[in-house]
Amino acid sequence: MPDPRFFHRAGPVPVARAAEMVQGTLPAGVDAALTITDVATLEVAASGDAVFLSDKAFQPALAQSKAGFCFATFELAASVPRGCTAITCADPRAAFAQLCAVLYPDTSPAWGAQAVASDAVVGPDVAIAPNAVIGAEAKIGARSKIGPQAVIGPGVVIGDDCVIGANVTITHALVGARVIIHPGVQIGQDGFGFYATPKGPRKIPQLGRVVINDDVEIGANCTIDRGALADTIIGRGCKLDNLVQIGHNVVLGQACIIVSQVGISGSCTIGDGVVIAGQAGLKDHLKIGSGAQIAAQSGLMRDVAPGEKVMGSPAKPIRQYFREVAAVEKLTKKP
């Protein structure tokens, strides 16, 4: 499932080899000829694809999945559906990561000898500034401007009427129309994904993309990591200020305002029209409802309902926050 424009798959892996590699076990009587051809999310997996199940919460999705192979713990292996070969192992997520590394041994962009690759597709009236680098098979839409020293990776798609600033790097990404990316922005690098081993943290290959929709503006020196397997998505009309961090698999809805130095951890899902003020931080996997407002320097450790206004670290409803500020101040006043 990883996008072949960005990721080059090695040959299939025999299921027996995959099991051995992760010190896993296969059901009795597994067909020795079975091979795993790819990795995928539960939702899009096909019969040649491997997935993993490390948490009961994903059992319903696995039941619906067409995946052919599933790494699972001993406890959860029984819930792997018929027609899907369970590979029982101690740490399914780590096992999946190991398989990803074998199927995709190198995810860094390959650069040719030319600054602008001869097979890049450059639309009409595009302005490419001196020293920009454009990789193989990248596509630049009509009238877009590519700044000096900007780097557009192999296979990247940039829409019409975009302005890409100087010293920007974009890899593993699809960018819509009328997008403005200010200087120094880094888009599409690996997300921060590791699994623990006795020898220290080990990398989980990052095989997703960044998808930036139309009319987005991204401030200077922001960083947007690509997804681990699904995509990181920036919704239409979002405006990001400078030095914002967007982790892997974050999904931003439409027309969000993200102020400077905000950090959004991996897999957060943000609704439409959300405002997140400066230096706020969100822990991973949170859901922020549409129209929510998050005050500056807030630290989010829980979901936020649509339209809710929160503040503080840990964040709480903004009126409660100010009540607490007042109550603490009162503690220090003489009666």
Place this chain on the structure above:
Amino acid sequence: MPDPRFFHRAGPVPVARAAEMVQGTLPAGVDAALTITDVATLEVAASGDAVFLSDKAFQPALAQSKAGFCFATFELAASVPRGCTAITCADPRAAFAQLCAVLYPDTSPAWGAQAVASDAVVGPDVAIAPNAVIGAEAKIGARSKIGPQAVIGPGVVIGDDCVIGANVTITHALVGARVIIHPGVQIGQDGFGFYATPKGPRKIPQLGRVVINDDVEIGANCTIDRGALADTIIGRGCKLDNLVQIGHNVVLGQACIIVSQVGISGSCTIGDGVVIAGQAGLKDHLKIGSGAQIAAQSGLMRDVAPGEKVMGSPAKPIRQYFREVAAVEKLTKKP
């Protein structure tokens, strides 16, 4: 008023067209031949320039202004002085932004074909590293060093004895002498200015500059946005650590120390010798008096008096902060 070295103005706009564009109304009997030639701040506007009035606080400045045209709400239109044509509209700031976009349809730097433009003015003993890009009519002062991959925009002025690091971008800016800019700094990009529309946030053109005075040092990967109309100014001898964010129209006095990851929002005015410790954040439009000290991670929501020391989020006098910390700790102790 926007500096013609950085901004290329389109032809004048008939006042009737401007009014129509913003769904505004003109006083009865306005001369149909009137044209708006430019936009300006209240302080420097001339008779061909348009300004806007969206807040009573600016009435005295408008009374002194020589502006020929003023967008104003119905309530405030009466205070537009004689000799200045009021354009009455619902949202004067948005209207002004729309006019800016017509007068200055493209504010992104134009890059020629050469890495170092043939009409750039390079002083004696300047060292330009490989792959640096220097735009048209930029000026580099004597003995300055321009690092590899650095980008100096069209019209930018760099003083004598500066060191500009690798992968730096500087556009729409005037830089003094003996300034050190470390690698990865982005200077002069658009500030974060939008107005709300039913279709989502819409961009306010940013037509100011960044002015960096002598003996300033700016740490790696900092971002300094240019002004919306007036300038963003960094005072003489200021020292900025890495990853600092300076919003549009911020004015820093002399010899301020700004520690890593501080964020200063738009239009803050900081006095001389102010120290702002790491990760502190300031909301927009604050005034910080000379000699003030702001502790690490503070969140400023109000002005700070000269010499005052503040801490906490929201920030308060540092002794009060520590009293509150102690009072809260005491709450958890058994009596």
Place this chain on the structure above:
Amino acid sequence: MPDPRFFHRAGPVPVARAAEMVQGTLPAGVDAALTITDVATLEVAASGDAVFLSDKAFQPALAQSKAGFCFATFELAASVPRGCTAITCADPRAAFAQLCAVLYPDTSPAWGAQAVASDAVVGPDVAIAPNAVIGAEAKIGARSKIGPQAVIGPGVVIGDDCVIGANVTITHALVGARVIIHPGVQIGQDGFGFYATPKGPRKIPQLGRVVINDDVEIGANCTIDRGALADTIIGRGCKLDNLVQIGHNVVLGQACIIVSQVGISGSCTIGDGVVIAGQAGLKDHLKIGSGAQIAAQSGLMRDVAPGEKVMGSPAKPIRQYFREVAAVEKLTKKP
């Protein structure tokens, strides 16, 4: 002691001139022929080297030191050992900085005319992308990949099998094997070191390096300053997320996890396996024990014991933090 691959020393300084320059005094009868050849830390100084003593805490180290010269205050000058010439002055640290500036008048990298210097040593199967710049006598290990627009400074050593992203700058640094550096990272620039003068802050030359050990991964747009005199060190297997700031002379142990937007101030010493969550900040000179865990947005103002878990700003044991959060909330509830 500064590494001659990165720092070019001017001729020796007669001790009488050094004393005069800092308005200091020498012991009666000092040999007029004595010259200071270099600066060094107390631990590695040799007989031609100058050191400084500004704090009693370093008296034992000075007693063991082989330094030939020592700037010291009047109070501390008596503790300068026999065989070491004391230069008595008001501000030994400032005096030392002045001497550094004379011995090392220019610490910025010198770039030749070629993008890849002809005397750079490039190992087998190295891939250098278009527009990368590699300085004189830099060494790139086998199979390493250098991204487009990356800048590898003169004398820098990169180990085998590294991946250096686009728009990265590395100067004054030694990088181990299998290190991944994501786009936009800035490594090796000056630390944030100044001393106060009546004319404002004045720069302390930064004469150390950055040492990055094997198997480290560094996220996009991070900044790692080089040491002031000793080195900034990133231990084996450390993983840094995006936009992290590492100050000068920080020492990270092995396999630490540093999440996005963390700021670690100068001279902090971090043990092995420490986890620092997003947006946390550490004041300078702290010691964090191995296995400690620091929660997101924490503000560290004191040392942390091995294995300790802390949270809050100011940070405290995590259970105490949550007790205080609950106690404050309770204040606002009606009885």
